[in-house]
Amino acid sequence: MSPAPVVAGPHPAVAALRVAVRPGLARAAGRTVLVGCSGGADSVALAAALAVEAPRAGVRCGAVTVDHGLQQGSAARAAATAELVRGLGLDPVLVARAEVAADGGPEGAARAARLAAVRSVAGTVAGPVTVALAHTLDDQAETVLLGLGRGSGPRSVAGMVEHRDDGDLRWWRPLLAERRGTTRAACRALGLPVWEDPWNTDPAYRRVRLRTEVLPLLEDALGGGVAPALARTAALLREDLDALDALAAARLAALLEPAGTLPAAPLADLPPALRRRVLRGWLTGAGVADLQSVHLLAVDALVTGWRGQRAVSLPGGVGVVRRSGRLALEPTRVPGGAAARPGPVHDSRGDPSVSQSVPAPEAAAAGEPAPGSPVDGPLGPDHGYGPDIDHVLLTEEQIQQKIRELATRIAVDYAGREVLLVGVLKGAVLFMSDFARALQLPTQMEFMAVSSYGSATSSSGVVRILKDLDRDITDKHVLVLEDIIDSGLTLSWLLKNLGGRRPASLEVCALLRKPDAVKVDVPVKYIGFDIPNEFVVGYGLDYAERYRDLPYIATLRPEVYSS
Ligand SMILES: O=P(O)(O)OC[C@H]1O[C@H](OP(=O)(O)OP(=O)(O)O)[C@H](O)[C@@H]1O
Numbered sequence: 001m002s003p004a005p006v007v008a009g010p011h012p013a014v015a016a017l018r019v020a021v022r023p024g025l026a027r028a029a030g031r032t033v034l035v036g037c038s039g040g041a042d043s044v045a046l047a048a049a050l051a052v053e054a055p056r057a058g059v060r061c062g063a064v065t066v067d068h069g070l071q072q073g074s075a076a077r078a079a080a081t082a083e084l085v086r087g088l089g090l091d092p093v094l095v096a097r098a099e100v101a102a103d104g105g106p107e108g109a110a111r112a113a114r115l116a117a118v119r120s121v122a123g124t125v126a127g128p129v130t131v132a133l134a135h136t137l138d139d140q141a142e143t144v145l146l147g148l149g150r151g152s153g154p155r156s157v158a159g160m161v162e163h164r165d166d167g168d169l170r171w172w173r174p175l176l177a178e179r180r181g182t183t184r185a186a187c188r189a190l191g192l193p194v195w196e197d198p199w200n201t202d203p204a205y206r207r208v209r210l211r212t213e214v215l216p217l218l219e220d221a222l223g224g225g226v227a228p229a230l231a232r233t234a235a236l237l238r239e240d241l242d243a244l245d246a247l248a249a250a251r252l253a254a255l256l257e258p259a260g261t262l263p264a265a266p267l268a269d270l271p272p273a274l275r276r277r278v279l280r281g282w283l284t285g286a287g288v289a290d291l292q293s294v295h296l297l298a299v300d301a302l303v304t305g306w307r308g309q310r311a312v313s314l315p316g317g318v319g320v321v322r323r324s325g326r327l328a329l330e331p332t333r334v335p336g337g338a339a340a341r342p343g344p345v346h347d348s349r350g351d352p353s354v355s356q357s358v359p360a361p362e363a364a365a366a367g368e369p370a371p372g373s374p375v376d377g378p379l380g381p382d383h384g385y386g387p388d389i390d391h392v393l394l395t396e397e398q399i400q401q402k403i404r405e406l407a408t409r410i411a412v413d414y415a416g417r418e419v420l421l422v423g424v425l426k427g428a429v430l431f432m433s434d435f436a437r438a439l440q441l442p443t444q445m446e447f448m449a450v451s452s453y454g455s456a457t458s459s460s461g462v463v464r465i466l467k468d469l470d471r472d473i474t475d476k477h478v479l480v481l482e483d484i485i486d487s488g489l490t491l492s493w494l495l496k497n498l499g500g501r502r503p504a505s506l507e508v509c510a511l512l513r514k515p516d517a518v519k520v521d522v523p524v525k526y527i528g529f530d531i532p533n534e535f536v537v538g539y540g541l542d543y544a545e546r547y548r549d550l551p552y553i554a555t556l557r558p559e560v561y562s563s
Helices: 012-027 041-057 074-087 106-122 137-150 180-190 206-222 226-255 264-268 272-285 293-304 361-366 396-413 429-438 489-499 558-562
Strands: 032-036 060-067 093-097 129-132 163-166 169-172 312-314 318-323 326-331 389-394 419-425 443-451 464-467 477-485 505-513 526-530 553-556
Touching: 012 041, 012 180, 032 041, 032 106, 041 060, 041 074, 041 180, 060 074, 060 106, 074 093, 093 106, 106 129, 137 180, 137 206, 137 226, 206 226, 226 272, 264 272, 264 293, 264 326, 272 293, 272 326, 293 312, 293 318, 293 326, 293 396, 396 429, 396 505, 396 526, 419 429, 419 489, 429 443, 429 477, 443 489, 477 489, 489 505, 553 558
Parallel strands: 032 060, 032 129, 060 093, 129 169, 419 443, 419 477, 477 505, 505 526
Antiparallel strands: 163 169, 312 318, 318 326, 389 553, 443 464
16 A cells, blocks of 8 residues: 655644634634734734635634834834735725824824724725734733723733724734744745834833743743733633623623612622622713723622712712712712812822712712711811811721731731831821731831920921931831821831931831922831822821821812911
8 A cells, every 4th residue: 555645734823813814713603803014024924824724614704904103114123014915815905094293102192093003994894804913912911911000900900812802893812822933934935025123122121121021030930831820810810700691791780770770788798809899880881991900999888888978070070979878970079169179199100089078068968967976077087176177188998908018018028027116106107007917027116206396387497306316227128108108208207217216128118209399308118198289187197286187188178278
């Protein structure tokens, strides 16, 4: 018997990419697929795979290439890429011109412009369109790391999805399980020219530094397999998040009342992950855009920390109120004075925060009575200061949450060391006591009392020691706890003073900072919130020795200063 003829199959990399696109093509029946092609190895390899597999699956497949107009010769580059994919047999091949906005980061602006350009040319194709994007497993790993670094929640760590419907358009990423090496090998095997985008090696971009510095270091330190592990983590997380989202959507549908309100009691019984999703779904479904986690936490507090708060202001001129046991959305009242918002509060990651205002008596009367004793104010015990308070800048919950975050970070930074906390009396006393309890490390405590304000609302600039430390701090790891950095004069003086006593290390953790008031720059490693340049009281901060006992941070009505 003669030997069977040897049939040369495609190169393994080419074969792998062809196999990768098949399941998605089966879902693309009746649609036109356009490969988003930059001319780089990933998208050229994807175009080549689809050029072979799409006709077999009976799917029309073309391409779209975007001219960002940002680099010299970009129009010629787009034309050459269009020519290349036409040569592969793709049809139609469209060139889209992106208008990149001048504001925002260059990566984000180029991406937004690219998506808009693709969307607009896809609209010129008859029938539904699927745009195939060539993101690989390596891109996914970078996305997961970027999301982790941003700390913006599990969705950003869950990476990119394979399919996403966006009106008539569907985005499809068939290569999320393939490595970048495979697309390069496929291009080489097929003799396809690829364009090396100089931006892909420019260390000015965060993603490039992750790719060229962080991931290789992680691979080395963790013994390899990091990119697939990150991609796998993202996939598992996505499954969990999708399940939670589906549960929340079902719960929202069940709870939503005909008037668009939500009953608070059944919401309070839900686990936080579900409850916040229900609230987010409710708010976004009602058209609230740009919802930040701080907004959501404040709305959540209407459910779980109800003390008679007034409306929580949200972006877009709406607020959420709790009335008669239900949450309702209503336009925010244009404040006639007392309830005016002063300006954004930023936490250390720059999230704009919400402020909640103390209810006017008529609002409290119309709303649900606050539980507890009659001396309770709208945000909990107001210690009888109620009439003096103008608005609340940071709620008790926001402060406590921030302290937990700071303590977690500091416990990592100081692992294995014993910390000597130096509290600056009197302002930092509440911060010190909550922080010391949150910090999971052995700590010792010392206090120093200084004063530069007396009963004024601006620093005299002259710092006086009212009480010195009780002991030597030589060779100790000193962490100074300050309630607020305003002009910075107190801290600048204090750091010089303490630094002269030869501690092993000296750092500062301040709960608040007023960036617009700082007169001397002081090195502060840990900051809770950046706040507007207004005189604030509460949570240790006083005006004429009053208000330190409030559990939240607020501003005072102007009459208080004049009386
Ligand atoms: O950055 P600066 O402008 O120097 O202000 C910050 C300092 O002012 C406050 O102390 P204050 O002198 O009012 O004493 P107290 O803590 O006893 O209220 C605050 O507790 C800080 O220590």
